[in-house]
Amino acid sequence: MPTTRALRDAIGGLVLFSVQAAAATAEVDDFNITQVAPGVYVHQGVTVGFDDPGSDDIANIGFIVGKDCVLVVDTGGSYRIGHQLLATIRTVTSRPVCYVVNTHVHPDHILGNAAFAEEGAVVIGHSRLPGALAHNRAFFLDQYSEALRTGDGRTDLVAPTLLVEDRLDFDLGDRPIRIWAHAPAHTDQDLSLLDLNSGTLWLGHLFVERIPALDGNLRGWIELTETLQQLDAARVIPGNGPLPQPWPSAGDAQLRYLRTLLGDVRGILAVGGFLEDALDRAGADERNQWALFDQHHKTNVTRVYTELEWE
Amino acid sequence: MRQIEKWISGLCLALAAGAPAQALADSSEDAVWNERLRSEHFGDRPIVDGSDVIVLEAPRRAEDAAVVPVSISAAFPQTDERYIRAITLLIDNNPVPLAGRFRFGPRSGRADIAMRVRVNAYTPMRAIAETNDGTLHMSRTFIKASGGCSAPAGADLKTAMQRLGRMKLATRNEDDSDGAMLTQLRISHPNVTGMQMDQVTRLYAPAHFVKEVEVSFNGTPVMSAETDISISENPSFRFYFVPEEAGELVATVTDSNGLTFTHTEVIAAKTAAN
Numbered sequence: 001m002p003t004t005r006a007l008r009d010a011i012g013g014l015v016l017f018s019v020q021a022a023a024a025t026a027e028v029d030d031f032n033i034t035q036v037a038p039g040v041y042v043h044q045g046v047t048v049g050f051d052d053p054g055s056d057d058i059a060n061i062g063f064i065v066g067k068d069c070v071l072v073v074d075t076g077g078s079y080r081i082g083h084q085l086l087a088t089i090r091t092v093t094s095r096p097v098c099y100v101v102n103t104h105v106h107p108d109h110i111l112g113n114a115a116f117a118e119e120g121a122v123v124i125g126h127s128r129l130p131g132a133l134a135h136n137r138a139f140f141l142d143q144y145s146e147a148l149r150t151g152d153g154r155t156d157l158v159a160p161t162l163l164v165e166d167r168l169d170f171d172l173g174d175r176p177i178r179i180w181a182h183a184p185a186h187t188d189q190d191l192s193l194l195d196l197n198s199g200t201l202w203l204g205h206l207f208v209e210r211i212p213a214l215d216g217n218l219r220g221w222i223e224l225t226e227t228l229q230q231l232d233a234a235r236v237i238p239g240n241g242p243l244p245q246p247w248p249s250a251g252d253a254q255l256r257y258l259r260t261l262l263g264d265v266r267g268i269l270a271v272g273g274f275l276e277d278a279l280d281r282a283g284a285d286e287r288n289q290w291a292l293f294d295q296h297h298k299t300n301v302t303r304v305y306t307e308l309e310w311e
Numbered sequence: 312m313r314q315i316e317k318w319i320s321g322l323c324l325a326l327a328a329g330a331p332a333q334a335l336a337d338s339s340e341d342a343v344w345n346e347r348l349r350s351e352h353f354g355d356r357p358i359v360d361g362s363d364v365i366v367l368e369a370p371r372r373a374e375d376a377a378v379v380p381v382s383i384s385a386a387f388p389q390t391d392e393r394y395i396r397a398i399t400l401l402i403d404n405n406p407v408p409l410a411g412r413f414r415f416g417p418r419s420g421r422a423d424i425a426m427r428v429r430v431n432a433y434t435p436m437r438a439i440a441e442t443n444d445g446t447l448h449m450s451r452t453f454i455k456a457s458g459g460c461s462a463p464a465g466a467d468l469k470t471a472m473q474r475l476g477r478m479k480l481a482t483r484n485e486d487d488s489d490g491a492m493l494t495q496l497r498i499s500h501p502n503v504t505g506m507q508m509d510q511v512t513r514l515y516a517p518a519h520f521v522k523e524v525e526v527s528f529n530g531t532p533v534m535s536a537e538t539d540i541s542i543s544e545n546p547s548f549r550f551y552f553v554p555e556e557a558g559e560l561v562a563t564v565t566d567s568n569g570l571t572f573t574h575t576e577v578i579a580a581k582t583a584a585n
Contacts, residue, residue, distance in 0.1 A: 272481040274495065274549065275380050275427065298374035306378055310474065310499055310545060 031088045036235060036244040037198035039065040039175070041092065043085060045076075045108070045240050047210050047291050056081050056147050058108040059204070060240055063089055064195050066172020069098035072121065073193060073202050073237075075112030078147035082112020086119070097121045098172070101179065102160055103204025103239070104187040105132040106215070107144055113158035114150050124168070125160030126181045126189035133159050164191060184217035185224040186239075192228065199234030201247060207254050209241030211290040214258075214300045218307055222258045225251050241291075257286050265304045278305045340435055340453065343403040352399060352409070353447060358439060361448030362386075365398065365422075367438040373430050373456030378543045382425035383438045383450070388489050389415060395422035397441045402541050404434035406506065410541035418531050418553060420491025425549040428541050429504070430456040468516065471501040471544070476572030478562055491551035494533075496526065496562050498547070498572075504540040521546050523565040528578070529558035554578045 033043050042062035046054050056077030063085070064071045070089055075082040089097065097119040102110045104126070110133075113123060133140075140157055141148070148155040162168075164181040171177065175197055182190040186205035193202040205224070207213075214221065229248035236247045264282035267273075282301045287293050349358070366384050373379045385395055394417050400410040415422040422440070430436075437451040477499040482492045498521060505518025524536040524546075533552040552560070560576045 272483055272495065274425075275378075275547075276382075279374075279380070302375040302378050306543075306545065309497065309547075310477075 031084050033062070033088050034243070036237065037195070037200050040195060040198055040200050041065075041088070042237050042243055043076075043088070044243055047241060049292055049295050050108075056108070056111070058240055059106075060237055060243055061085055061109070061112075062202075062237065063097075064172065064175065064177070064200075065093050065095065066175030068095065068173030070095050071099045071101065071172055071177060072097055072116060073101045074103055074109040074204060075100060075115060077108040077111050078144075079112055079114050079150050080147070082115030083151070085112065086115050099124055099162075099170075101125070101191065101193060102129060103191045103193070103202070104189045105129055105136060106187065106213075107140060107147070109204055109239070111140070111144055111147050111157075114148070114154075114156060117158055122162050123158060123160040124162045124164060124179065124191075126191050127163040127165040129189040130159050130163070132187070132189050133157060182224055183220050185221035186212070186214070187216045190216065190224070194231075194233070199232075200244070201228070201231060201233035201236045203228065203236055204239040206236060206238040206245075206251065207240065207290075208238045208245055208250055209291050211293050211296045212254050212257055212300070213296040214261075214303050218258060218262055218304050222255065222262065225255045225258070229255075253289065257283065257289070260286060261300060261304045262308075265301065265308055269305070269308055275302065275305050278302075341403075343408070344401070344435065344437065348401055348403060348408055352401070353439070356447055358447040358449050361438075361440055361450045364395070364442065364448035365438055365440045365450050367400075367436065367450040367452050369436055369452050369454050371453070371455060373454060376430050376456035378427050379430045379454065379456065380425065381428050381436070382549070383423065383440075385422040385440075388421055388491070389417050389419050391417050394419075394443050395440050396443050398422065398424060399439045399441075400426075400428075401437050401439070402428060402430060402434055403436070404432045405429070405541050406431065406504075407539045407541060409539055411536050411538040413550075414532075414535045415550075416532055418528070419533055420489065420551040420553040423549070423551055424534070424536075427543040427547055429543055430454055432456070468501055468503075471499070474499040476500065476564065476566075476570065478564065478572065478574035480560060480562055480574060480576040482560070482576070482578065490555075491553050492578075493549065493551055494526075494560070495547065495549045496524070497545065498524075498562075498564055499545055500564075500566065502540065502542055502544045502546060506540075518567060520567050521564055522567050523563075524548065525563045526550070526552070526560065527563075528552055528554060528560050529556070533560070 031043055033041050035041050042060055045058045045060050048054050058077060059074055061074040061076050070093060076085060097116055098121060100113060100116045100121045100123045102125045137157060145155050164179050166181055168179040178194045180192045190205045229251045233247040235244035236250050237243050238245055261283050265278050268278045278301050279298055364386055369379060369381045383398055395415055398413045401408045402410050410428050413424045433455050435451055435453050437449055440448045479497040481495045485493050500521050502521060503516050503519040505515060507516055520540050521538050526533045534550045557579055560578050562574045564572045
């Protein structure tokens with residue numbers, strides 16, 4: 001995948017945002033929305049497990065307002081959440097929602113898509129997102145039928161129609177936006193988004209509080225995090241947890257965790273260790289560093305072990 | 312059908328979602344076994360509680376339903392007088408419940424076997440050991456897994472096919488193993504289930520999986536297995552054998568396409584446990 005190279009090239013050539021970044025102000029309403037920069041609004045999700053109450057509201061989601069258009073980044077884990085986001089947008093602006101961006105396939109980021117269908121929004125996703133959605137379609141419809149139910153009782157998954165293979169530049173009206181599609185990292189359909197006016201980098205695949213969940217490729221995720229850290233951004237929006245975050249330092253915890261897994265599991269494999277050994281020992285010191293450690297850590301170790309055993 | 316769809320379409324997150332539990336949460340847990348599996352595999356032979364013969368261990372909740380570590384340990388060492396001849400591992404609610412049938416000899420040292428399996432739904436899992444007197448002994452556990460995920464077939468299939476049939480054999484002395492050497496056989500094989508759809512072509516990748524594994528030491532069988540699609544991608548088996556002299560440990564693998572792969576590991580003369 002050429003995406004990492006494209007990203008590196010972009011870093012060199014970017015003329016970034018003006019210095020109005022300091023104007024980040026907090027305006028909080030019922031839906032826990034913060035204006036992190038002029039025209040950039042983010043709802044902070046809750047840090048709960050996937051089977052806990054409120055689990056349709058895990059992801060940080062939000063929108064960016066341009067002169068002509070509104071862009072939505074991720075739509076939450078249910079029609080209900082997506083609809084609340086839309087209602088919030090309408091308290092801020094009457095401009096149309098032209099675009100919805102799905103940063104990856106995880107249900108807390110995409111199941112609210114249907115709430116924006118009536119807006120006629122074009123849904124943007126990684127070129128591998130439709131495949132991932134199709135792969136999980138039956139599972140989503142079965143497991144999340146209530147979350148998917150729309151106001152008029154339909155349940156369906158809304159898939160992206162504008163696909164990004166490498167990079168996409170577009171404009172919301174005096175508001176240029178850049179999206180990168182990545183090689184497998186957190187998932188195999190990760191997107192990153194940059195609002196050039198404010199220097200806000202939106203990383204659905206960045207974990208700052210909640211245990212990172214590996215669903216793509218460990219080495220790819222490390223490389224992506226390192227590469228993105230070279231990008232000069234005023235702030236980042238992580239996929240979940242407190243926001244906004246300073247950049248590049250907000251990537252350090254995730255990077256430390258991923259590198260620890262890499263080192264520990266390689267070490268265990270090098271001495272002929274088994275999966276059970278890795279499950280016992282790899283990354284054990286990270287336990288107190290993350291919320292919901294037990295939800296994903298062992299799954300991560302299993303994935304890392306199987307990724308590395310034939311490297 | 313519902314199960315099969317789950318298998319095909321599992322979400323790539325370890326979801327401990329409660330929904331699938333209700334169907335299986337009562338005494339009907341063992342329905343598949345009672346109504347079908349038991350007679351299919353063992354006819355009307357009596358099967359007794361196996362806790363003094365084998366112990367089956369699996370996580371109560373699968374962390375990654377595509378890669379669930381399972382181990383079966385024997386309660387006594389293999390001797391000419393008393394040994395375990397075969398162990399059958401069944402995962403009741405998988406599309407093909409028979410995960411594997413493993414055969415051992417006195418040379419095995421211990422009839423322990425560990426592997427990684429796919430688990431499709433909340434399911435009982437059971438190991439049935441046949442001892443050399445012909446009796447059957449069962450150890451059962453129950454496992455919660457839902458939304459099992461493997462990368463969609465096709466994603467990494469090309470890379471996987473390039474190293475198809477490569478093997479690694481690693482041995483390790485253990486202090487308490489009565490001279491038996493712990494051995495791990497890793498096989499690079501995608502073990503395609505036949506139920507994974509390629510999202511680009513919309514076709515199901517044809518089933519292609521490891522069917523037979525035979526491990527021998529200087530020509531004497533150590534462990535052999537008949538396996539099926541419940542075994543995870545890149546099958547990995549762990550077992551014991553007793554190297555009483557130096558020699559060659561040979562693994563031969565045959566897959567469902569009739570391809571055969573062989574790997575040899577030279578084992579030095581019996582070393583003191585270290």
